[in-house]
Amino acid sequence: MTATTFRIGGDLEVRRLGFGAMHLATDPGPAREAALSVARRAVELGITLVDTAHMYGGGANEEILAEALHPYPEGLLITTKVGITRPSPSEEWKLDGRPDSLRDQVEQALRRLRVERIELLQLHRIDPETPLAEQLGALRDLRDEGKIGRIGLSEITAAELAEARKTVEIASVQNRYNLLDREHEPVLRACEAAGIAFLPWRPVAWGDSGANAEVLAVAAELEVTPTQVALAWLLARSPVVLPIPGTARIDHLEENVAAEDVRLTSAHLQVLDRSAGAE
Template sequence: MTSTTFRIGGDLTVGRLGFGAMHLPTEKPEDAEAAIAVARRAVELGITLIDTAHMYGAGANEEVLAEALHPYPKDLLITTKVGVARSPETGEWALNGRPEVLRDQVDHALRRLRVDRLELLQLHRIDPETPLADQLGALRDLRDAGKVGRIGLSEVSVAELVEARETVDIASVQNRYNLTDREHEPVLTACEAAGIAFLPWRTVAWGKAGDRAEVAEVAAELDATPTQVCLAWLLDHSPVMLPIPGTSSIAHLEENTAAAGLALTPEQRARLNAIAGP
């Protein structure tokens, strides 16, 4: 039977189907009520892993999660990401992994999320202008100082993962991955071998899963939606897979969460596996 939980870093237990907070609206004051309602409903539905980032609203996403959920349930993990910064001159976002920037963003995240320690902190992207050892060394120092519990990466190759692990233990990887986009299958395989959590984003190819006849057929057989089939396939595909589908809609949130209860037959799994080819 497929496990419904995973221990990130070997010691932090979360439910395997999480929630990506990126789409929560934060641009206008009137957005807050709707965003708070979605976040609270996610927790009511049993979700124990919520993903956010400094880049999402320049910290506004972190703030709305704190407003909605603080004081946090003891089993809830809110993981955030650093390493993308907005230029004060142009307002444009760009990769920035300089140690002083990472330290500053972590301090802001701690304040916005109203916590003393970020149990899982992920590097949003590797900054090619800063040595990787310097970026991860800064995060390791923050971990050693007690501000961070575990460290993860996002959008990395197998080679980058190997290089990163020479500097610090890596607890998670967050790469783009779904039923019809398996470019990062080698990274998933590496994560399986090392017991590293794999958090796929763009989990359902932005709602186009139903365009595939195979998905629609399995959905009809299970009395489910194509989105639910794609999420169920992710959970079935690997024991280290922790999907984080995002939405600003309570109805879609409930649809996504129900996918954890779907069970694929071996024949259905084989049909879905064949979509992307060998």
Template sequence: MEQFAIGGDLPVRRLGFGAMHLPTESGPARENAIAVARRAVELGVTLIDTAHLYGGGANEELLAEALYPYPEDVVVTTKVGVVRTGDDWKYDARPESLRVQVDEGLRRLRVERIELLQLHRIDPETPLADQLGALRDLRDEGKIGRVGLSEVTAGELARAREIVDIASVQNRYSLLDRSYEAVLDACEAAGIAFLPWRPVLGAASSATVALAAVASELGVTTAQVGLAWLLARSPVILPIPGTAKLSHLEENVAAAEVKLTAEQLKRLGS
């Protein structure tokens, strides 16, 4: 499986795993979730994505239970900037809040440094310089290794890069949802990792005629074609498909071996 160096110095395999869908409640569902996380690593996945938002940290704790002590080449990236208030969630990227969230993430993941920490959403109530300045300070203190963003526009990315080095962007993007083309192009030009979330849902549920035809020709699923298309679309793309099923996990990882021809890529709209 191909690799990409996030931030220029953190090598990971290009097809990662999104842990958002893993159940965290006790019982058989949790045991299965742990098995799925462990299987992802067994299959060669080295980039695993989670967030403070996922279960209020319960997803981070699940990954630590499943994988700690982490294999040397495995990177668990998490996100901060969205917190629970009562029964609801809100953006909160005030510097003091980000510090608390990062410290909680370090404790839950059982690490001394989070190698890639992404701002889950830009907080509209807090100056961008304050949000990213806090993450820059945490990086300089050694608590995080690299700073990333999520769901940003090309303009927001440009402004952020004036404040701190940006190693990654995590936006919604897939074969059938290309609304962030401009952000992907900016990332490719700068060598910034682009982690598309929801990379296969559209491909699996809304198959176009061309997509279905290519999948049939290759003897694979439309979801696998969607992932293969992403890997071919740009060398900076690191898809992070998520699932709670072992069969889907193995199917997703196998997509790294699916090779699309130039003619097939053209038909898919590349």
């Protein structure tokens, strides 16, 4: 039977199927009120892992999660990401892994999320202009100060993961990965070998899985949606995989959560693996 929980960093237990908050609207109005309802419904449904980032609205996404969920229920993990900044609204977002900048972004996240410690803080992207050891060293210092609990990375290669682990313990990796896009299979294998949480972003290929004949066939047989098949496949793929599907609609949220109850047989998995050209 597929495990429904995972211990990030070996000790922080979460439900494997999480929620990506990126799509939540943050501007005033009905869409914002709907976003608050979606975030609250996610927790009502038992989700304990919520993903956000400094880049999502320049911190506005962190703020809306705090508005919706603070004071946070026990066991809820809100993980955020730093390392991409925009000096002003008129400028483009850019990679910024300078230690002072990372520290400032973490301090902002602490304030916006209304917490004293971020239990899982991920580097959104590696800044090629700053030595990796300096970027991770800054996060390690913040961890040692008690402002970060665990450190993760995003959109990296297996070689970069190995290099990062020379500087600091890595608790999670967040890379693009789904049934139809397995470019980062080597990274998943490295995470599995080391017991590192792997959080696939774009876990359902933005609906592309529904255009795949094999996925449609499995969904029809099980009387579920293609999205649920794609999420169930991820949960079956490896015990370290923690999908974080995002949505701004409660019906889609409930559909995603229900994917945890979808049981794929070995025959289903063989069909799906062949259809996507698995290694």
